[in-house]
Amino acid sequence: MSIDFEALFARSPNPYVVLDRDLVIVWMNDAYLRVTMRKRDDIVGKTMFDAFPSPEDSDSHRQLRASFARVLETREVDEIALIRYDIRNPDGSMDAHYWSATHTPFLGKDGEVAYILQHTVNVTELHGLRRLRDEVDVIRRAAAVELRNRGLEEESQQLKRLLEQAPGFVCVLQGPEHRFVMANAAYRRLIGDRPLLGLRVIEALPEVVEQGFVDLLDEVRASGRPYFGSREKIALRNRPDAEPEQLYLEFIYQPIFDEDGEVSGVFVQGHDVTEEVEAEERQRLLINELNHRVKNTLAIVQGLAQQSFARAEQPGERALESFSARLSALASAHNLLTACNWEAADLRELITGALEATAGPANDRYRVDGPDVVLRPQPAVALAMIVHELSTNAIKYGALSCAEGRIAVSWRIVPAGDAGDDRPGAPTLVIDWAESGGPPVSPPEREGFGSRLIRRGLGDRGGKVELDYRPEGLRCRIEATL
Incomplete structure (x- = not known):
């Protein structure tokens, strides 16, 4: 009809x-x-x-x-x-x-x-x-x-x-399939503004399934007890086509009960603590690095003290002066590295600073020449100590002990494979120290601490030092793998 x-x-x-x-x-x-x-x-x-x-x-x-x-x-x-x-x-x-x-x-x-x-x-x-x-x-x-x-x-x-304007992320999941019925702006930003309402968690956020978060929701629904996540690591996509980004979250899965006392859904609330966790991790790394550097510095100071005072090579007062001068050179190198946040040191500044610390600001007595080179902290400290010893020897016995003497310091970069040794994988820094115009030079009868420090200054850091006592002036070649 x-x-x-x-x-x-x-x-x-x-x-x-x-x-x-x-x-x-x-x-x-x-x-x-x-x-x-x-x-x-x-x-x-x-x-x-x-x-x-x-x-x-x-x-x-x-x-x-x-x-x-x-x-x-x-x-x-x-x-x-x-x-x-x-x-x-x-x-x-x-x-x-x-x-x-x-x-x-x-x-x-x-x-x-x-x-x-x-x-x-x-x-x-x-x-x-x-x-x-x-x-x-x-x-x-x-x-x-x-x-x-x-x-x-x-x-x-x-x-x-x-709730929409809350700084923390909030969402409400309904039913045994955990369908989104509400999500505030902070939650949508967290997951890259992907579609949510009416979708199941496994549909809207498939990357969280293997990470166990859907199992946690099932457990909250079955037990009726909340779950507290403390700095939980989670990988979320900020865009559908992007790789998951690692985040750290503080959150709670709170069960929602109906009039019959049954769990009808889950209320999710939390906030992103990624920046806080990463800042603490950076702080731990900095503390560990500081401990490492302090131990290395103390080891250097201990070695300088033992070598300066262990033998009767010179009177106690002069030994103390040498020790103090070496500590000043070490401090100068550390000051340079501190200015660069202990990330790198400029080779030209390092050599000039070591020369000025011993020979004074009379830069007409020495000349430095070479390309711009930056060094890592440990090689920089070693080179600063070597240049300091060379400068000290030049004042005592070499070119800087008389008015006519001069020092020329030059360096160059030798490409990988051209150094003629077994270090084909990295370029080599070659530094030449040449003295002239000073008293005649002859090899020492016995090697003192200063000479040993020069020869062994680079230690096992992939470098070597050669001393050539020519009559017209000392020559020193330093090679360091970059």
């Missing part, structure tokens, strides 16, 4: 009017025209507020417009228990009218509201009959319920806004 619903509604004694989503009146039945005292052609095609105007700042205007807005937003039925909405009489006068209205949405194929059906009841007489207390009480209770519901809705919306 086919029913003509339009004809059915048209003959209904109850007033009905149909609005499109722009609140334009597209149809009404005769009962609606009678109760509103209007003609069809006067209101069809007009918006509700044009057909029945009211001040925009009035309670009735705001109440009616808010009800329509809730229907369009929620796609659910909305009721107004009581609203005063005055309409013009045929003679042009205005009377107070009270109404009860129900707004029912009709959805289109796209799932959005296409039309709104308004069922309107004029309750002016009921509202005005003070002697009918029961009916009045019903209206008042209905209005109070509506007010409470509206207050609850406003509180709910405010709570959603607060």
Whole structure:
């Protein structure tokens, strides 16, 4: 049997009017025209507020417009228990009218509201009959319920806004499949703004399955006990096509219980502590590195002290002076490395500083020449000590012991495989120290600590030192693998 619903509604004694989503009146039945005292052609095609105007700042205007807005937003039925909405009489006068209205949405194929059906009841007489207390009480209770519901809705919306703006990440998972029903902005940023709502965790975040986080959700749901994650390491994709990025999270999986005491979902809340964890790790590395460097420095100082005072090579006062000078050279090298955050030292500054520390600022007595080279901390300290010993020997016995003497220091980089030795894998730094104009030079009868320090200064760091005691001046060649 086919029913003509339009004809059915048209003959209904109850007033009905149909609005499109722009609140334009597209149809009404005769009962609606009678109760509103209007003609069809006067209101069809007009918006509700044009057909029945009211001040925009009035309670009735705001109440009616808010009800329509809730229907369009929620796609659910909305009721107004009581609203005063005055309409013009045929003679042009205005009377107070009270109404009860129900707004029912009709959805289109796209799932959005296409039309709104308004069922309107004029309750002016009921509202005005003070002697009918029961009916009045019903209206008042209905209005109070509506007010409470509206207050609850406003509180709910405010709570959603607060969660959306919370600095920590928040989401709500519903059901045994852990479907996303809510996720705030911080959570969406955490996972690269991927689609979430309505999806299962294994669909939205497949990379967390093998990491055991879905198993944890299952355990929380089965046990009803929360799970606290402390600095848990997790790999998450910031983009769908990106490699997972390692993060550290503090979070809680809190079970959500329904009225029957059963777990209906899981509330997830936490924050990203990756920067904090990485900062602590960097601090641990720095402390370990500092301990290592202090131990190395103390070992160098211990070696200098033993070699300076172990033998009676020179009087105690002169031995103390030599020891102090060597400590100054060591401190100068450390100052240079500290200025570079112990990452690298400039070779030119290192050689010039060692020369100035012993020979003074008279830079016309020595010349340095070579390309820009940076050295790692340990080779830099070793080279600083070697140059200091060479400078000290030059002042005592060599070119700097007389006014005519000069020192030339030059260096160059020999490419890998061209050094003529067994170090084909890395380039070699070659430093030449040449003295001239000083007293005649002859090899020492026995080798002192200074000479031993020069020869062994590089230790096992992939380098070697050669001393050539030529009569016209000492020559020293230093080779270090870079």
